[in-house]
Amino acid sequence: xxxxxxxxxxxxxxxEATWRIIARHGIEGATMRDIAAEAGFANGAxxxxxxxxxxxxxxxxxxxxxxxxxxxxxATVGRSGLSALRAYCLEILPLDDIRxxxxxxxxxxxxxxxxxxxxxxxxxxxxxxxxxTMCEHLREAGAAGELGTATPHEDLxxxxxNFVLGTQITAVLSPIENSADxxxxxxxxxxxxxxxxx
Numbered sequence: 001x002x003x004x005x006x007x008x009x010x011x012x013x014x015x016e017a018t019w020r021i022i023a024r025h026g027i028e029g030a031t032m033r034d035i036a037a038e039a040g041f042a043n044g045a046x047x048x049x050x051x052x053x054x055x056x057x058x059x060x061x062x063x064x065x066x067x068x069x070x071x072x073x074x075a076t077v078g079r080s081g082l083s084a085l086r087a088y089c090l091e092i093l094p095l096d097d098i099r100x101x102x103x104x105x106x107x108x109x110x111x112x113x114x115x116x117x118x119x120x121x122x123x124x125x126x127x128x129x130x131x132x133t134m135c136e137h138l139r140e141a142g143a144a145g146e147l148g149t150a151t152p153h154e155d156l157x158x159x160x161x162n163f164v165l166g167t168q169i170t171a172v173l174s175p176i177e178n179s180a181d182x183x184x185x186x187x188x189x190x191x192x193x194x195x196x197x198x
Contacts, residue, residue, distance in 0.1 A: 011049055013039050015060045019101040027057075027108035054112065058119055061109040064102045065126045068092060072133070081141035082191060085134060085160075089187055092130070092164040094171035095180040103168040127165075131157050141194075148196040156194055163190055 017039035021030040032053055036046050050056040068091055075087040094103045113119040134157035141147050149156070163186070170178040 007049070011059060012063065014041070014046065014049060014056065015063045018056060018060050019105060022104045022108070023101055027104075032056075054116070057105070057109055057112060058122065060105045061119075061122065061126075064105050068102065069129075076137075081137060081144045082146045082195060085137035085141065086187065086191055088133060088137060089160060089164055089191075090184070093167050093180075093183045093187065095183060100171055100175075103172050106168050107172060127161065131161055134160055138194075146195060149194060151194075160190060163187070 014035060017035050018030060021034050021038055025034070030053070032046055032050075033043050035056070036043050046056075050059065071091040072088050075091050076084045079087055092099075094100045109119065109123070113123045131154075135153045138147070138153040138156055142153070167178065167183050167186075171183065
């Protein structure tokens with residue numbers, strides 16, 4: 001009987017192998033041959049899954065976004081307002097090895113999205129979902145009397161988006177100055193300003 005192949009699982013294995021290669025060699029050093037070897041595949045076995053490294057990068061970004069989304073959903077269960085917003089943002093911050101590896105995927109994806117409309121659209125849709133959810137938590141916070149500012153929710157969400165996305169770069173490029181503890185303290189400082197309006 002032929003072996004049953006779980007193609008979705010194989011794609012995830014390839015993404016995880018891509019993370020490890022990028023962590024060691026950067027995106028330019030991540031060849032399809034190296035990724036195949038890291039995942040335990042024969043060299044040509046990637047083609048049915050990802051015809052090019054760009055296709056693999058797009059899938060890797062989608063996987064990162066989905067994985068982060070699952071963490072956000074789990075973290076915000078039973079929470080609302082600023083508590084939910086804080087939990088939501090914490091799942092984006094690169095606070096551990098897994099999330100730093102995710103940032104290493106996201107950064108080169110941004111570079112590709114500058115000149116690739118399909119990747120730009122994928123990124124825009126993902127970020128719109130994050131922004132909308134942040135605005136919803138801010139509306140909850142406003143209704144609960146947790147906000148000390150009249151700044152529009154969309155602008156507050158934009159501030160937080162710029163912060164969490166910026167940490168993707170700073171945690172990778174300047175890890176000593178941007179440790180997990182510091183990133184959490186910075187997030188709490190932002191939320192504190194939102195809460196007391198000062």
